[in-house]
Amino acid sequence: MVASKWTALTIGALEDGPQRFGEVRRKVEGITQKMLTQTLRTLTRDGLITRTVYPTVPLRVDYELTPLGRSLVAPLRALRDWSEHHIDLIQSARVEYDVTADVETVPVR
Amino acid sequence: MVASKWTALTIGALEDGPQRFGEVRRKVEGITQKMLTQTLRTLTRDGLITRTVYPTVPLRVDYELTPLGRSLVAPLRALRDWSEHHIDLIQSARVEYDVTADVETVPVR
Numbered sequence: 001m002v003a004s005k006w007t008a009l010t011i012g013a014l015e016d017g018p019q020r021f022g023e024v025r026r027k028v029e030g031i032t033q034k035m036l037t038q039t040l041r042t043l044t045r046d047g048l049i050t051r052t053v054y055p056t057v058p059l060r061v062d063y064e065l066t067p068l069g070r071s072l073v074a075p076l077r078a079l080r081d082w083s084e085h086h087i088d089l090i091q092s093a094r095v096e097y098d099v100t101a102d103v104e105t106v107p108v109r
Numbered sequence: 110m111v112a113s114k115w116t117a118l119t120i121g122a123l124e125d126g127p128q129r130f131g132e133v134r135r136k137v138e139g140i141t142q143k144m145l146t147q148t149l150r151t152l153t154r155d156g157l158i159t160r161t162v163y164p165t166v167p168l169r170v171d172y173e174l175t176p177l178g179r180s181l182v183a184p185l186r187a188l189r190d191w192s193e194h195h196i197d198l199i200q201s202a203r204v205e206y207d208v209t210a211d212v213e214t215v216p217v218r
Binding site for chain 2 (some may be wrong): 004045047071072075079090092093094
């Protein structure tokens with residue numbers, strides 16, 4: 001299963017073509033430098049993106065979706081869309097659950 | 110994002126209708142009792158499944174997808190199918206990555 005939150009958002013950020021670390025990081029809200037480094041390494045190892053180093057000064061490093069990575073864009077987008085459309089329902093369910101759970105744990109005096 | 114491995118597999122197991130803990134656990138390969146308990150609680154809290162207790166002896170507890178949970182089946186199945194179809198490509202990419210990574214770290218004598 002390749003659908004951790006950061007994997008999905010990083011692949012989404014790379015849909016627009018090759019990008020540098022900083023560009024990806026600006027698009028993936030809330031991701032730390034360490035988490036993005038780790039996510040990019042995992043995606044590279046899984047063959048979903050390539051990491052290309054250009055011998056410029058300073059060095060330029062581009063990350064880009066491979067065909068395999070690009071084939072994952074649609075199923076991940078469907079899941080992201082589902083999450084965005086239903087987040088309100090999930091949050092209200094959580095509030096309701098927490099209230100009921102609290103009532104059940106209040107000792108009867 | 111609601112796509113941890115166990116969430117996806119547990120929702121998949123509940124596609125066939127209401128089931129008991131043991132039935133779900135038999136369908137979700139490799140899940141521990143503790144992880145299934147936690148996953149079912151998270152899914153209940155998120156409003157994706159219901160937990161119904163029947164006053165039989167012994168008690169019967171059924172888990173069932175809510176309409177919200179059922180609406181997540183298709184995007185999750187698409188992601189599961191993608192993973193199943195591409196797992197070989199991912200595994201060979203990992204082998205290749207690990208070999209290259211090993212070569213780079215071997216000190217030049």
